[in-house]
Amino acid sequence: MQKSEKKTDWHRHQWGVSTFLYVGAHSSLAIAYGKANGASSLHFHAEKHNAFLVQEGIIEIWGKGQIFLARVGPQEAYVSPAGEVHRMVFLTDATLYEFYRTKDGQILRLDDIARIEDGWVPGAKKVLSRAPATQDSAGNPCQAVW
Numbered sequence: 001m002q003k004s005e006k007k008t009d010w011h012r013h014q015w016g017v018s019t020f021l022y023v024g025a026h027s028s029l030a031i032a033y034g035k036a037n038g039a040s041s042l043h044f045h046a047e048k049h050n051a052f053l054v055q056e057g058i059i060e061i062w063g064k065g066q067i068f069l070a071r072v073g074p075q076e077a078y079v080s081p082a083g084e085v086h087r088m089v090f091l092t093d094a095t096l097y098e099f100y101r102t103k104d105g106q107i108l109r110l111d112d113i114a115r116i117e118d119g120w121v122p123g124a125k126k127v128l129s130r131a132p133a134t135q136d137s138a139g140n141p142c143q144a145v146w
Contacts (some may be wrong), residue, residue: 014119015090018098026108027101034059034090035122042087042117047109048100049131050080057094062087064116072096085116 010019015038022029034057042064048091052059054072061069061078064085070078071091080086082103 013040014121015088016040020110023110024108027099027106028108028110030097030098032096034088034096036090036092036094038090038122039119040088041115041119042080042085043113043115044085045082045100045112046114047048047081047082047106048087048102049082051077051101052088053077053097053099054060055095057090057092057096059094059096060089060091062089063109072078087117087119090122104106 010017016032016034018030019034020028020030021137024082036057042062052061052072054074054076057075058071058073060071061080063069069080069086
């Protein structure tokens with residue numbers, strides 16, 4: 001893909017859809033629409049940081065071992081550094097932007113994703129096998145059943 005080429009092919013996921021708005025040599029920007037109660041795969045990116053900026057709705061970011069990382073609402077963001085295992089869980093229908101930036105000036109690889117566990121479709125309840133934190137660092141309640 002050429003630097004700054006705009007890509008508008010929609011990618012279907014179990015949790016919703018996304019498309020790249022910009023792809024450059026070292027970064028990319030995608031917009032995603034997720035459905036309430038859906039979740040992305042548990043995965044990580046070895047060579048790129050992944051930032052989530054929520055426009056509408058609420059998502060949670062969970063890490064390996066079902067560790068609660070963040071609740072992200074409208075006009076809030078979360079950055080998952082390269083190598084951090086993470087999953088998006090959609091508490092509501094949500095619109096968000098995903099920004100990817102390579103670490104150490106490497107060339108962006110769109111296929112830099114290692115999936116550990118599948119995501120799920122909206123409406124499929126997932127019960128945590130061990131209890132997560134009941135509050136985040138700001139004192140907001142955490143969801144115990146996905």
